[in-house]
Amino acid sequence: MSTLVGQALSPANRPEGAEPVPQFPVYLFDIDGTLLDSARDICGAVQQVLETTTCRPLTFDFLRGYIGLHLIDLFQDVLPGSTPDQIDGLIAQYRTLYLARGHKLTSVYSGVAEALAALAGRKGTATTKGSVTTRAVLEQFGLLPYFDHVQGTDGFPAKPAPDVIHAALVALGAKPEDVLFVGDSAADMQAGKAAGVKTCAVRYGYGVESKLAAHSPDFWISDLRDLLA
Numbered sequence: 001m002s003t004l005v006g007q008a009l010s011p012a013n014r015p016e017g018a019e020p021v022p023q024f025p026v027y028l029f030d031i032d033g034t035l036l037d038s039a040r041d042i043c044g045a046v047q048q049v050l051e052t053t054t055c056r057p058l059t060f061d062f063l064r065g066y067i068g069l070h071l072i073d074l075f076q077d078v079l080p081g082s083t084p085d086q087i088d089g090l091i092a093q094y095r096t097l098y099l100a101r102g103h104k105l106t107s108v109y110s111g112v113a114e115a116l117a118a119l120a121g122r123k124g125t126a127t128t129k130g131s132v133t134t135r136a137v138l139e140q141f142g143l144l145p146y147f148d149h150v151q152g153t154d155g156f157p158a159k160p161a162p163d164v165i166h167a168a169l170v171a172l173g174a175k176p177e178d179v180l181f182v183g184d185s186a187a188d189m190q191a192g193k194a195a196g197v198k199t200c201a202v203r204y205g206y207g208v209e210s211k212l213a214a215h216s217p218d219f220w221i222s223d224l225r226d227l228l229a
Contacts, residue, residue, distance in 0.1 A: 020229050021027050021200060021219045024121055026174040027227070028197070029153075030183035031127040031134060032067050033205030035112050035143065035224075039064045040105035045098040046074065049090055055079055066208045068185035070128055070158035099133070109204065113210070115224035118145035124149040124172055126164045126181060140198070148172060150201060160190035165197060180219075182227070183207075189215035 032038045043063040049057060057073020066074040071091045075082060078228035082090075099185050108150040116123065123146060127134050131152035151168035158164070165181060168174075176196035183189065189212055192199035202224070203209060221227060 019219060021227050024180040025178040026172055027119060027121055027123045028126045028168055028179060028190050031125060031129060033184035034182060034202055036106055038106040039067060039107055039206060041101050041103055042067055045094050045101060048097045049094045055081060081152045103137060111223050111225040114225055116229055118205060122166045122172055124166050125151050128153050128158045130154055151152045160187040162182050162191045162195035165191055165195035170223050186211040186215055188218050221225060
């Protein structure tokens with residue numbers, strides 16, 4: 001990727017073939033890898049949990065590839081044969097450890113606050129985090145005032161299922177055709193397509209670009225301020 005995170009793209013330096021993003025009445029955003037660079041806290045908490053199990057040591061890069069998916073997917077893959085109760089216990093342990101870290105290794109991507117402040121239209125979230133945790137994290141980093149609705153994954157299937165987007169649409173009273181969903185992972189693109197909204201892939205997050213491209217995002221950006229173009 002030749003464009004640096006934090007440098008908004010003008011028409012003159014936009015990558016060849018990149019289409020300007022039109023304005024939408026409603027925007028939905030993934031959180032981790034899209035608004036917040038939170039991988040070190042997320043993966044660190046996962047590593048703390050796995051240290052209490054028989055799992056072999058796993059690298060940061062490996063764990064980062066699971067960000068955006070539900071923890072069930074991760075723990076089932078790295079600890080095959082675990083029972084549902086055991087998985088639930090690991091998830092509960094993760095949530096305790098993650099919150100205890102205080103998001104000290106998390107930061108807001110450059111340009112995010114500026115883009116959210118200037119972007120017209122109503123704004124909401126569609127994240128795999130729970131709604132309560134999402135609201136607390138956004139508040140800690142000063143982003144909460146920019147959102148009309150905070151929607152997390154609360155007791156329904158996580159992305160790539162479209163449920164969290166459907167819940168956000170209901171809460172905002174929005175029609176799919178009026179919405180742009182911005183995310184960094186293949187699961188985000190799959191969920192957006194399944195929900196019938198337009199999708200926008202960010203190049204600076206944790207997703208692998210070829211995997212994102214496989215789901216044909218409607219738009220690509222290299223900085224959240226590109227939405228203002």
